[in-house]
Amino acid sequence: MTTTSATSATSVTTTSAASARGLTRTYGRGDRGDLVVHALRGVDLDLPAGRFTAIMGPSGSGKSTLMHCLAGLDQPTAGEVVVAGQRLEGLTDDELTRFRRDRVGFVFQAFNLLPMLTAEQNIRLPAELAGRSGRDLRERFDRVVDTLGLRDRLAHRPAELSGGQQQRVAVARALVGDPAIVFADEPTGNLDSAASAEVLGFLRRSVRELGQTVVMVTHELEAASYADDVVILGDGRITARLAAPTRDALLAALKGRAA
Numbered sequence: 121m122t123t124t125s126a127t128s129a130t131s132v133t134t135t136s137a138a139s140a141r142g143l144t145r146t147y148g149r150g151d152r153g154d155l156v157v158h159a160l161r162g163v164d165l166d167l168p169a170g171r172f173t174a175i176m177g178p179s180g181s182g183k184s185t186l187m188h189c190l191a192g193l194d195q196p197t198a199g200e201v202v203v204a205g206q207r208l209e210g211l212t213d214d215e216l217t218r219f220r221r222d223r224v225g226f227v228f229q230a231f232n233l234l235p236m237l238t239a240e241q242n243i244r245l246p247a248e249l250a251g252r253s254g255r256d257l258r259e260r261f262d263r264v265v266d267t268l269g270l271r272d273r274l275a276h277r278p279a280e281l282s283g284g285q286q287q288r289v290a291v292a293r294a295l296v297g298d299p300a301i302v303f304a305d306e307p308t309g310n311l312d313s314a315a316s317a318e319v320l321g322f323l324r325r326s327v328r329e330l331g332q333t334v335v336m337v338t339h340e341l342e343a344a345s346y347a348d349d350v351v352i353l354g355d356g357r358i359t360a361r362l363a364a365p366t367r368d369a370l371l372a373a374l375k376g377r378a379a
């Protein structure tokens with residue numbers, strides 16, 4: 121551990137946007153002679169609401185597995201996950217689908233916009249599928265669109281937008297349903313540095329101005345520098361947790377030594 125570790129309490133508290141206790145994910149079955157992979161080895165983590173947290177670590181350290189378990193996209197082998205006060209263990213597939221639709225926003229490396237829909241239709245679609253409508257949705261839509269600077273792009277289809285603009289549309293889509301937490305998986309992986317800076321700046325604004333909780337997996341030091349907190353994984357465990365780290369502190373923690 122380079123700095124403060126995650127809390128060592130044994131049961132999950134529900135005041136965080138997301139918490140994990142003893143989160144373990146193993147792939148493969150040793151009894152068939154397969155290679156068993158320990159993707160997560162008992163992770164304890166609390167992600168405070170209203171903050172921007174980056175998850176970093178070497179390839180294969182468990183970042184995506186952690187995010188998928190927290191987002192209800194993967195089932196842990198053992199341990200507890202609570203997101204927005206909801207314990208995920210024991211939920212049926214339908215309940216998990218509803219939970220994700222209603223409480224979680226996603227931003228992926230590939231923007232995953234529907235090509236035949238305009239930016240506005242793409243942004244509204246998940247909230248409308250979740251049955252939201254009326255003044256609350258309109259007000260939230262306006263706030264998100266203005267925060268992301270998309271007002272003059274709403275009638276464009278994805279093919280008529282730059283990569284950075286498409287990712288801003290994807291961020292708006294994730295935010296418009298007012299989710300308890302937004303998970304961003306390498307959101308700048310397909311963007312050049314100018315577009316990356318723009319998208320990261322908007323993610324940070326969504327935290328500052330809309331009170332959003334954002335968790336982002338990234339390989340990029342530059343991207344992590346936009347976060348309030350950085351959690352570093354190594355071989356399925358948290359090896360460091362840093363608040364607003366400098367680039368040098370982050371590099372040192374990634375290399376497993378004090379700055």
Ligand SMILES: Nc1ncnc2c1ncn2[C@@H]1O[C@H](COP(=O)(O)OP(=O)(O)OP(=O)(O)O)[C@@H](O)[C@H]1O
Pocket residue numbers: 147148157158159177178179180181182183184185186
């Ligand atoms: N479905 C799966 N079946 C078997 N092994 C898996 C599966 N998913 C992930 N793993 C293994 O679990 C470990 C953690 O993988 P994970 O994708 O979470 O790491 P990561 O830190 O996100 O890596 P990267 O930065 O390369 O995306 C790796 O050893 C990976 O090969």
